[in-house]
Amino acid sequence: MTAIAAPRRVAVEETAAAGTSFALQVGILLSRLLRQLAVAPTTYINLMISLFFLFVYTGAFGASQGFEQLIGAKFLTFILPVSIVNASLAGSVAGQLLVSDLESGYLRRLQAMPISRLAIVLAPMLVGALLVVAQAALVLGLGFAMGVESATGVAGVAVVLALSLLWGMAFAGYAVATGLLAGNAATAQAATFVFFPLVFLAPTFLPREQLQDWLQAAAVINPTTYVLEAMRSVLIDGWQLETLAAGFGVIGGLCLLASLWAARVARRTTARR
Amino acid sequence: MPAAARLFTEHHLMHSQPTASEPAIEVSELVKRYAPTAKPAVDGLSFHVGPGEIYALLGPNGSGKSPTIGVLATLLAPDAGRILVAGHDAVTEPDAVRRRIGVALQETGVDAAARGHDLIVRHARLLGMTRAAAATRASQLLEEFDLAEAGSRRLRTYSGGMRRRLDLALALTGHPRVVFLDEPTTGLDPISRQELWERVRRRRAEGVAVLLTTQYLEEADALADRIGIVAAGQLRIEGTADELKRTVGGDVLTIEVDEPDGARTAAVLAAVHEGGGRVRLEVRDGGAALPRVLARLAAAGLETRSVSLARPTLDDVFRHVVGGHLAHVQASMEPAA
Numbered sequence: 358m359t360a361i362a363a364p365r366r367v368a369v370e371e372t373a374a375a376g377t378s379f380a381l382q383v384g385i386l387l388s389r390l391l392r393q394l395a396v397a398p399t400t401y402i403n404l405m406i407s408l409f410f411l412f413v414y415t416g417a418f419g420a421s422q423g424f425e426q427l428i429g430a431k432f433l434t435f436i437l438p439v440s441i442v443n444a445s446l447a448g449s450v451a452g453q454l455l456v457s458d459l460e461s462g463y464l465r466r467l468q469a470m471p472i473s474r475l476a477i478v479l480a481p482m483l484v485g486a487l488l489v490v491a492q493a494a495l496v497l498g499l500g501f502a503m504g505v506e507s508a509t510g511v512a513g514v515a516v517v518l519a520l521s522l523l524w525g526m527a528f529a530g531y532a533v534a535t536g537l538l539a540g541n542a543a544t545a546q547a548a549t550f551v552f553f554p555l556v557f558l559a560p561t562f563l564p565r566e567q568l569q570d571w572l573q574a575a576a577v578i579n580p581t582t583y584v585l586e587a588m589r590s591v592l593i594d595g596w597q598l599e600t601l602a603a604g605f606g607v608i609g610g611l612c613l614l615a616s617l618w619a620a621r622v623a624r625r626t627t628a629r630r
Numbered sequence: 631m632p633a634a635a636r637l638f639t640e641h642h643l644m645h646s647q648p649t650a651s652e653p654a655i656e657v658s659e660l661v662k663r664y665a666p667t668a669k670p671a672v673d674g675l676s677f678h679v680g681p682g683e684i685y686a687l688l689g690p691n692g693s694g695k696s697p698t699i700g701v702l703a704t705l706l707a708p709d710a711g712r713i714l715v716a717g718h719d720a721v722t723e724p725d726a727v728r729r730r731i732g733v734a735l736q737e738t739g740v741d742a743a744a745r746g747h748d749l750i751v752r753h754a755r756l757l758g759m760t761r762a763a764a765a766t767r768a769s770q771l772l773e774e775f776d777l778a779e780a781g782s783r784r785l786r787t788y789s790g791g792m793r794r795r796l797d798l799a800l801a802l803t804g805h806p807r808v809v810f811l812d813e814p815t816t817g818l819d820p821i822s823r824q825e826l827w828e829r830v831r832r833r834r835a836e837g838v839a840v841l842l843t844t845q846y847l848e849e850a851d852a853l854a855d856r857i858g859i860v861a862a863g864q865l866r867i868e869g870t871a872d873e874l875k876r877t878v879g880g881d882v883l884t885i886e887v888d889e890p891d892g893a894r895t896a897a898v899l900a901a902v903h904e905g906g907g908r909v910r911l912e913v914r915d916g917g918a919a920l921p922r923v924l925a926r927l928a929a930a931g932l933e934t935r936s937v938s939l940a941r942p943t944l945d946d947v948f949r950h951v952v953g954g955h956l957a958h959v960q961a962s963m964e965p966a967a
Contacts, residue, residue, distance in 0.1 A: 374729045374804040375758030385755050393743050462739025466800070469703050469735075471728040472756055629707035629724070 376471040386467075386480035390454055394484065403447045404492050411440040411496065415503075418562070428564055430593045437500040438588035439561050441521050442581060444492035448528030449549040451485030452536025456545045459537070459626070468627055478623035482529045482616070489525025490518055505592070513591035516601070523608040524584055528552070530615030534622040555581045583607040652717050653678040654808050654839030655685075655702065660711035662697045662863075670709070671697045673863035679856075681807070682837040684830065686844055686854035688944075690952055694863035695843040696736070696812060702841065703733045703810050716807045729757075732801030735812040740785050746796055747772060747781035750803055757804040771799040775829070791822045798829065809833060811842040815849060827853050847944040857944070859951045866951045875942040878950045881916030882940045883923060885909050888933040898930045899923060907935070916941065 377385075394400045414436045418424050421432070428435050455478070458464040467477050497505075497514060507513040536545035558575040559582045565573060576582045587604020590597040655678060662672040672694040679685040687695045700706035702715055704724040713720040716730035741749060747768050754764035772781040775795040780788060788796065794814065801809055811830070815823040823846075830840055830853060844850055850857050851871045858868040867874060886908050887895045896903035901911035913919040916939040927934055 374806075376725070376729055377756060377758045382756060385752055389741070389744070389752055392748075393741075396743065458741070461742065463741050465705065465735070466733070466739065467756075468705055469728060469731070469733040470753075470756055471725050629705060 374471060379473050379476055382472045382476040383480050383483070386476060387483055390481055390484040391487075393454070394450065394488065399450070400447070400488065404444070404495065406446070407440045407443040407492060407496055408499065410443055411436065411500070414439065414562075427567065430589070431505070433500065433503055434505045434592050435589060436562075437496065437505055437592065438517070438585045439556070440496045440500070441493045441517065441588065442524065442556060442584060444496055444521065445489050445524045445528045446549060446552050447488040447492050448485035448525040449532040449546075449552075450488060451481040451529035452532030452534075452545045452548070453542060454481040454484065455533055455623075456536040456540070456542050459540060460542065464627070474624065474627045475620070477627065478533060478619060482526065482533055482619060485529030485532065486522055486525040489528070490522045493518055493521035493525075507592050508595045509591045516591045517588050520584055520588055520604060520608060523605070523612045527608060527612040527615045530612065530617075530619040533619040534615070537619075537622045537626045555579060559585060561585070580607045580611050653714075654681045654683070654716060655679040655841055656712070656714040657698070657702070658712040660698065660701060660713060661709045662694070662701055662706060663709050664697075670863050672701070672708075675711070675860065675863065675865050677858050677865055677868060679808075679839045679841055681839050682834055683855045684834050684840040684842065684853055686842050686850035686857045687860055688844065688847065688850055688857055688948065689860035693860045693952075695860060698860075699735060699810050699812050699841065699843060703731060703735065704728055705735075729804075730807050732804065732806035732809040734797040734801040734814060735810065736816070740793065740796065740800075742786040743784060745782055745784055746777055746788070749785065749796070750800060753800050753803045759804075767803060771802065775799045776825075790817050791819065794818055794822075794826065798826065802833065806838065808839045808841070811840060813844055814842060815844070815846065823849070847948055851944050859948060861952045867947070871944060874944065874947045876914065878942045878946045880912045880914045881919075881942075883911045883913060883916055883920065884938045884940070885911065885923070885927070886935040886937075887927065888935055894930070895927065895932055898926060898932065 415433050418432050418436075425432050455464070458467075464477065468474075497517065501507075509516070531551075532545065532549060535548035536542075539545050539548065558572065559579045560568060560576055565576055565582065565586070568576060583604045584607070587601050587608075590600040590604075594600075657678065658676050660672050660675040661670050663670050671692075675694065675698060677685070687698065689695050697706060701708045701713060702720060704715075704720050704727050708721065715727045718726040718730070720727050744752075747765075750768035750771055751761075751764045754767045755761065759767060768781070769778070772778045775798065777792060777795060777799070780792060785793065785796070794817070798811070798814060801811070814830070815826055818826065827849070830842075834840060834855075842854070854871065856868060856870055857874060859866050859874075867877065869877075883901075884904070885895065885899070885901070889895055889907050892903050892905070892907045892909050895901070895907070896909045899909060899911055901909040904910050911919075911923065913923075920937065920939065924934060924937070
């Protein structure tokens with residue numbers, strides 16, 4: 358190599374951006390994603406799908422007194438948790454948002470800034486969970502307007518929303534991990550199809566004991582079962598601590614596992630290599 | 631400077647001692663591999679860039695320019711070497727480096743759904759500016775980069791040139807001391823390119839160190855204070871554009887005199903006789919030599935009809951430095967007979 362000249366040196370005062378707190382970083386990134394979602398048609402399409410299922414299921418089975426005797430409850434109240442769980446599909450938006458930033462190169466721009474890697478991943482997960490809770494609240498509101506009653510009052514509604522928040526976080530974590538592993542929007546979208554066996558291999562339309570043996574066996578290992586049963590218990594039966602403990606235990610554990618998986622994959626994706 | 635932006639500068643920036651004696655970027659024996667057993671993409675690269683200096687890294691595709699910038703911008707981890715950016719170690723103090731740099735890389739994108747003004751405001755807020763200071767800074771930058779009217783539009787409606795300008799504006803949002811520009815004018819028309827060069831020069835005047843990669847040799851020639859040419863991950867030569875040009879031969883003076891065969895002129899100047907009344911003289915610095923040449927011819931009683939001066943270009947340097955490497959790469963890619 359031929360070295361020729363020394364650099365020109367100019368006296369300058371060193372300056373550095375102050376940076377900002379972790380909470381503010383998450384807040385700024387969160388508000389960006391919420392604005393993005395507010396104008397995205399998919400946000401509303403998913404809500405429509407949840408409401409569509411609520412109307413269709415109620416239209417099909419709601420008028421049957423025999424069916425209501427079989428399930429031991431008003432059909433609308435029984436099916437409402439299914440619509441809320443349907444809304445969890447909205448949590449998959451977390452993975453799609455992150456993959457979209459990965460594909461556009463915006464994630465790379467964020468990585469070159471003095472902000473936490475965890476904030477970059479946490480913001481879309483929170484957005485996914487918030488979207489699920491917002492949709493769950495709307496579905497619940499509509500359900501009450503249509504005549505649903507809560508056996509445990511407002512506290513029961515809060516329990517249902519808490520369960521949907523955890524469910525949404527779990528689904529968002531799953532979506533983030535699979536989205537980042539796939540690295541493209543199409544595969545990230547395809548990974549959300551896991552949602553369908555989760556919903557239909559569960560006591561969706563009938564109590565667990567009314568299902569055929571093979572479906573009962575599948576329902577036992579399906580976490581959706583425990584979330585649906587916990588939601589139904591507070592809406593229909595009153596405070597049943599064992600059912601609630603099972604619901605919160607399963608979905609809490611799943612949420613933790615999905616979040617850890619998302620964090621692990623995100624750390625690997627955003628690491629300097 | 632508007633009050634809100636001044637507020638940011640005065641209260642939200644951390645000040646320390648002037649760094650006149652320290653390079654803004656110091657790279658020593660940098661090695662970067664993409665896989666443990668792979669050939670290094672960067673292989674023992676060393677260079678430095680001073681404050682208020684524009685340094686251009688030139689090289690063919692795959693020569694190691696982008697991984698070098700990736701490591702300096704704290705996006706990639708080096709396998710070996712010491713990298714100091716704005717006085718901080720890029721490996722052990724990445725956050726300190728990130729607080730002091732602006733980055734406009736080819737693979738760093740923008741959020742197409744956002745509006746230009748909002749994007750800069752968010753960027754500024756993430757860098758620690760208050761809401762008011764961030765809004766002021768966004769307006770300043772949009773004004774400076776001729777994007778004031780487009781600031782309220784979504785980025786998906788921006789042309790390629792507008793996006794490049796916004797890219798540079800984003801890189802400058804936090805008043806960085808070091809800016810990395812990876813092929814900043816690719817795809818721009820000549821006028822937009824010149825305007826962008828002017829904006830980069832303005833930052834140099836403010837003491838900002840700029841490291842840029844480019845495939846346009848005329849860009850490096852026009853913009854850079856010093857140029858480093860890399861090939862196969864190694865720095866082959868560095869210096870000012872004029873210094874580099876001189877390494878491939880001197881300036882060429884072609885002189886036509888009022889002498890039928892030019893032989894006497896050739897003898898007087900110790901030049902090559904090219905036939906007729908024309909001689910060719912290779913000198914180290916044509917501009918400096920010309921008055922002496924004319925004076926010598928006048929003293930010898932020879933009348934000069936015309937003089938032309940030809941200088942080597944960066945293209946010549948690039949071919950000279952990189953040509954051998956490219957030929958080697960080409961040969962290694964040909965199937966064995």
